[in-house]
Amino acid sequence: MTDAAEYRKESRTRWGAAAKGWAAQAEAMGRTTMPVSVWMVDALGLQPGYEVLELAAGTGEVGFLAAEQIAPTGTLISSDFVPEMITVAQARAEKLGITNVRFRQIDAERSIDQPAASLDGVLCRWGYMLMADPEAALRETRRILKPGARLALAAWAGPAENPWASLPMSELVERGHVERPEPGAPGQFRWARPGTIEEQLDAVGFTEYEVDTVDFANVYPSVDAWIAINSDCSMMLRSALERLDAAEREDVIAAIREKALPFVREDGSAVVPARTWVAAAA
Numbered sequence: 010m011t012d013a014a015e016y017r018k019e020s021r022t023r024w025g026a027a028a029k030g031w032a033a034q035a036e037a038m039g040r041t042t043m044p045v046s047v048w049m050v051d052a053l054g055l056q057p058g059y060e061v062l063e064l065a066a067g068t069g070e071v072g073f074l075a076a077e078q079i080a081p082t083g084t085l086i087s088s089d090f091v092p093e094m095i096t097v098a099q100a101r102a103e104k105l106g107i108t109n110v111r112f113r114q115i116d117a118e119r120s121i122d123q124p125a126a127s128l129d130g131v132l133c134r135w136g137y138m139l140m141a142d143p144e145a146a147l148r149e150t151r152r153i154l155k156p157g158a159r160l161a162l163a164a165w166a167g168p169a170e171n172p173w174a175s176l177p178m179s180e181l182v183e184r185g186h187v188e189r190p191e192p193g194a195p196g197q198f199r200w201a202r203p204g205t206i207e208e209q210l211d212a213v214g215f216t217e218y219e220v221d222t223v224d225f226a227n228v229y230p231s232v233d234a235w236i237a238i239n240s241d242c243s244m245m246l247r248s249a250l251e252r253l254d255a256a257e258r259e260d261v262i263a264a265i266r267e268k269a270l271p272f273v274r275e276d277g278s279a280v281v282p283a284r285t286w287v288a289a290a291a
Contacts, residue, residue: 013141016195017116020139021091023244028093030241035068035101038242042134044225045285046071049132049161050078052219052289058082059129064117064150065089065136069098072132073107080109083129088115117146123153130154134163135285137209138199147213160215161289164200166222170284171198172272173227177239180264181249206288218290229279232269236262 031038039046049071055061055078063072066087076085087102087110089095095112102110115121117133118140131150137143150160168175174197181187190196200206210218229235240247250258272279 016141017118020141020195024091025093027242027244028091028097031068031094032097032100034238034242035070035097038068039070041225041227042070045134045163045223045287046074048221048223048287049134049163049289050074052161052287053130053132053159055079055083055130060084060086060127061130061132062086062121062123062128062153063088064115064121064131064133064146065139066098066132067094067134069101069110071134072110073102073105075130075132076107076110079129083109085110086113087111088113088117090114090116117149118142119145121149121153125152126155128153128155129158131158131160132162133160135165135197137162138164138197139195141195143209144212147209147215151213151215157291159289159291161287162206163223163288164206164286165197166284166286167201168198170282173235173281173283174239174243176268176281177236177246177265180261180268181246184261186253186261187245187249200286206286210288210290215290218288220286220288222284223287224282224284227281227283229281231277232266232273232279233262235269235279235281236265 055075057079059079060083061075061079063085066072066089069087072085072087087098092114095114099112131154137146140146154160165171178187182189206220229238240250253261269279272281274280
């Protein structure tokens with residue numbers, strides 16, 4: 010979509026519809042992606058008493074890790090632009106016994122309702138590259154950070170490094186059921202090209218930063234479970250499969266199973282690699 014307002018509206022609807030699936034997968038996803046969360050939280054250099062904001066928090070696990078480090082006097086602001094995701098994060102915080110957290114609906118591209126130079130850290134895992142105007146969101150992020158305070162973010166590396174996501178979707182793209190993303194359009198791999206994150210940070214005035222990669226693996230009980238879990242968390246995949254007639258859907262799934270064979274172990278489970286960029290900026 011070329012119209013930013015229309016894209017934001019569609020994105021809000023899509024993520025709201027996916028919230029139930031993310032809630033169901035939150036615990037497993039939190040364990041799997043823990044290396045990313047740890048890198049990001051460690052990069053902030055947190056201390057008890059700090060006030061930290063998580064943007065595009067989703068189910069909240071990165072921020073909840075930070076909340077433990079800034080307790081008992083510090084506060085986490087867990088935010089998302091989708092109310093349904095905030096509800097999921099609130100339920101998880103209650104279950105985990107995290108009390109030093111406030112929840113807010115924030116659209117980081119428009120404005121962050123926070124005084125300038127007021128926060129000790131900002132987290133945003135796999136959020137900026139999905140926004141219509143990530144530069145505006147990064148400018149707002151920089152505005153609300155105290156001098157010397159840090160931002161930690163993550164953005165996915167390329168499709169080849171992330172077959173857990175790209176393999177199922179590529180089959181649908183190749184068959185013409187899903188449009189191939191336009192270069193530079195909001196999406197999972199928008200910031201995959203090496204150097205893109207540095208360019209984005211430079212553009213808004215971050216001058217001190219580090220960029221690295223974190224590798225981990227998604228482990229699924231089976232290839233069919235892999236497809237089902239991704240469908241739970243991706244409305245794009247789910248809706249594309251649901252639009253197909255039964256015969257074509259089964260044909261697509263059979264083709265995905267065939268392509269997934271290199272990742273399948275003897276017990277039928279699938280171990281699928283993932284790679285993400287991580288960055289910290291002061």
